Amino acid sequence: MVTLSAMETDPMDAQSALDAVAAAERHGAEIATSTPWYAPWYGVTCGAYPVAIALFAARSFVGFAVLVLAVASMGLLVATYRRATGVWPSGQGMLNHTVAAVIVLLSMSLVSYLVAYAYGVSWWLAVVAVVTAVVMALLSRSYDATYARKYGAR
């Protein structure tokens, strides 16, 4: 049940209230998408995961170190973002981006594992890492742009 004040039942006051709501949501989105360093950092961190998987497949213990660094980097990224902005987006309505990111990361990791298991590790791993990093960074930028548009920030 919705309870409104007498003032809010006036259409002009209700419109003012809606305008204030939209402005607050817009400002929240502006704050949430105000970190240009997030996407590159996120991309590089994600690019490390297929590298770690490939090294594991090639039975190299360096893979463990890469994985630890990648996990630490992701944690530091999240903490730095929260400290810098003071907010965390809800992710509601952004399922497409989340699913795309999971698909890209799992696919590149699977390809890395299979190729490394069959042929060992060589220059191709650098290509996989760079492609993964670039795609994930672009997905992150796309997420920000879509999120900002959703709340009228852009």
Add this chain to the structure above:
Amino acid sequence: MLAGLERAAFPVLRDELGVSDSVLSKHLATLEEVGYVTLSKATSNGRLRTSVGLSPEGRAAYAAHVAALRLIVAGEAPSSTA
């Protein structure tokens, strides 16, 4: 502001609303009491940091409120008024 966010830090909300710490704390306490927001306190670098998020009930109440306002703007009467 919280509708599009999972959580927001106390200072961010305070600055957005343009109110003092005590005023915001009082209102948040009331909203927490009725189950509309959740408050999370964590220590970081020796300082206590509070973050605020809407509960599912709070999001539903907010969505219903916005829907009612839109009905009023559209010239239709909402289901309940006070």
